[in-house]
Amino acid sequence: MTDATRSAPHRALITGASLGIGEAFARRLAADGWDLVLVARDAGRLDATAAELDARYGCRVESIAADLSTEDGCATVERRLVADPPIGLLVNNAGTSLNTPFVRSTVEDEARLIRLNVLAVLRLTHAALEPMIRRGNGAVINVSSVAGFGVPMPGSTYSASKAWVTNFSESIGQSVAPLGVRVMALCPGYTRTGYHERAGIDMSRTPAWMWLRADDVVDEGLRDLRKGKLVSVPSWKYKVAVAGLRHAPRRLLRGVSRDTRGRVAGDAD
DSSP: OOOOTTSSSSSEEEEEEHHHHHHHHHHHHTTTTTTEEEEEEEEHHHHHHHHHHHHOOOOOOOEEEOOOTTTHHHHHHHHHSSSSOOOEEEEEEEOOOOOOOGSSSSSSHHHHHHHIIIHHHHHHHHHHHHHHHTOOHHHHHOOOOOOGGOOOOOTOOOOHHHHHHHHHHHHHHHHHHHTTEEEEOOOOOOEESSSSHTOOOOHHHHHHHOEEHHHOOOOOOOHHHHTOSSOOOOOOHHHHHHHHHHOOHHHHHHHHHHHTTOOOOOOOO
């Protein structure tokens, strides 16, 4: 995989692993010979995913049913990250958004979003890095979103949470790279995962060419990890879009953002 993971324990822990991008990571890594620790809230779906991967690829699969927006859920996964057998790759994929403007949502819902999208990523990354640094190898992929670039989406804290994930990953990645460990933000655009339908978000106005396949997102993310990149933006069309977001006048971006109100990119647990 990378210099950081080539000699690392061949076991990956993936959150939000029963659906979408997380499930695509699980399939790809199992096919590459990795053993897996899968984390998600839905124990039934998680066990079915684990059984399928075991039967198809013959890999060892552990399942942890945990809600990472809770203290107990985070603590359970933190304990596994520092236990044996050791984890060579952490994929922080679990996340959520709210199909409700901030002024009409509740503080409880907003706090749950922050706990899952921000605090859980911080806690699990911190837990994983200690043994990785001690060994001198390992990697963390934090699944963010192109929504974290440019101006915020009107009325939504989702883009702010993903901006934090990208900034955090890039910052920590720079600090641990000399120690043989990699941290990378994976920032996909609109990805077909079924998430938007489950969340009740109307994506009917989104052109077909803007959609990515979860398997392609994973493939490009792993290639960028091998290259030692700190931030991965899958697909040339989103690379161009991100370059524009970084340099276009903010007044123009606010107008575009208003036109896409309520539509978000990313994945969820």
